[in-house]
Amino acid sequence: MLSNNPGYRAGFCMAPVPPRGTNAANVRVPLGIVAGQGDSITPVASNAQPYSAALANFASAKCYYLMNGDCTHLNVCAFSLASATDNAVFARSMAITLGWFD
Numbered sequence: 001m002l003s004n005n006p007g008y009r010a011g012f013c014m015a016p017v018p019p020r021g022t023n024a025a026n027v028r029v030p031l032g033i034v035a036g037q038g039d040s041i042t043p044v045a046s047n048a049q050p051y052s053a054a055l056a057n058f059a060s061a062k063c064y065y066l067m068n069g070d071c072t073h074l075n076v077c078a079f080s081l082a083s084a085t086d087n088a089v090f091a092r093s094m095a096i097t098l099g100w101f102d
Contacts, residue, residue, distance in 0.1 A: 008029050009030075010029050010030040010031070010032075010100070010101065011027070011029055011030070011031045011032070012031070012033070012034070012097050012100050012101070013032070013033045013034070013048075013051070014034050014035075014076055014093060014097065015034070015035050015036065015039055015041070015042050015047075015048070015073045015076045015077050016035070016042065016047060016048055016051050017042050017051075018047055018050050018051040018054065019054070022054075024051055024054035024055050025055075025056070027055055028060065029060055030060040030061040030062070031060070031062055031063075032062070032063040032064075032065070032096070032097070032100040033051060033063065033064045033065065034065045034076060034093050034096050034097065035047070035048035035064075035065075035067065035071075035076065036066075036067040036068070036069075036070070036071025036072055036073070036075070036076045036089070037066065037068055037069045037071060038068070038069040038070055038071050038072040039071070039072050039073040040072070040073070041072075041073035041074075044066065048064070049064075052064040063100060065096050067089065067093070070085055070089060071089045071093075072089075074086075075089040076089060076090070076093045077090075077093070
């Protein structure tokens with residue numbers, strides 16, 4: 001976990017579930033979050049938004065990228081051959097993730 005492993009230099013979460021308890025407040029490395037408004041498995045309002053808000057006690061960089069309603073839990077996190085939309089969403093989330101680590 002990012003809050004108690006001194007080897008981590010940065011982190012990135014895709015369609016996250018918020019960390020338990022106060023763990024998010026203990027994160028001290030740059031952290032990015034990407035989520036989609038179409039996520040019904042980990043809805044943004046009860047998962048990604050509170051996670052981002054809990055990352056308030058550090059001076060490192062923080063990024064919260066909210067994608068539109070075409071972006072679901074599955075196509076944000078995984079490549080799928082199901083549709084061109086799914087492929088485009090995953091390609092965008094990967095571009096965001098790789099850009100964060102660049």
